[in-house]
Amino acid sequence: MPAGLAALMQRAGSGRSLPPVDLWEPDFCGDLDMRIASDGTWFYMGTPIGREALVKLFASVLRKDADGRTYLVTPVEKVGIWVDDAPFLAVEMAREGEEADAAQGEAGRLIFRTNLGDLAPLDGDHPLRFELDAKTHGLKAYITVRGRLEALVTRALMYDLVAQAEEGCGEYAGLYGIRSGAHFFPVCSMDEIAMLEGME
Incomplete structure (x- = not known):
């Protein structure tokens, strides 16, 4: 997992406000094996993410770009994830x-x-x-x-x-x-x- 996202995981449950992801333009670092199913369940490497605080943390850096793809975005990294329907x-x-x-x-x-x-x-x-x-x-x-x-x-x-x-x-x-x-x-x-x- 990219270092920036790993650092976010350590801050899960911090209660921080939503970051300004629309202002960040980091380099694309490839796709991550993460998927949001149509029932709202988040999966990482095929396994459901059971910690709601962690899901909320990932969702806080979620962005859908003009190319139609959905990404997790930090100031230094941008990784693609898969969304079955809506996030x-x-x-x-x-x-x-x-x-x-x-x-x-x-x-x-x-x-x-x-x-x-x-x-x-x-x-x-x-x-x-x-x-x-x-x-x-x-x-x-x-x-x-x-x-x-x-x-x-x-x-x-x-x-x-x-x-x-x-x-x-x-x-x-x-x-x-x-x-x-x-x-x-x-x-x-x-x-x-x-x-x-x-x-x-």
């Missing part, structure tokens, strides 16, 4: 300011929590996107956590999320989606919803 899972959500916003006719902002404790407010900086699973053709949702890193909304949470979907208005008229504060994130068109309901 994080969105496991919980809550709507803030619900009563006050409802009184004004607006939806409160949704806040998502990841499996590693990150909080991502659903807004313009942390958008929500939807896609169809290539294998199951089921709908999947992703929220941007930081940089280009996303969290896959778990299946259980997906049901709660879709239950909050509504028809858009104004520029989003004719679309079905999720409202969060002043933002609207389309899922599909109302015509597609009507077609699906007709197939039931």
Whole structure:
């Protein structure tokens, strides 16, 4: 394992804030036998990493670059790792300011929590996107956590999320989606919803 990452391992559980990985441009040092499975489990050399503090430490130096690859980045090293789907899972959500916003006719902002404790407010900086699973053709949702890193909304949470979907208005008229504060994130068109309901 590269020396920089080994040093990070020794500082596991230090409670440090997230480092500025987007500002670091170290040399690429090759790929590391590390993988994040679709269920959020981290593996090193085929073995699950059982220490949550260590996983959080690695996640703190995680970065997805414009080339589509995901890396662990330190000031002196950049190593590639493998991600089956998304590096994080969105496991919980809550709507803030619900009563006050409802009184004004607006939806409160949704806040998502990841499996590693990150909080991502659903807004313009942390958008929500939807896609169809290539294998199951089921709908999947992703929220941007930081940089280009996303969290896959778990299946259980997906049901709660879709239950909050509504028809858009104004520029989003004719679309079905999720409202969060002043933002609207389309899922599909109302015509597609009507077609699906007709197939039931």
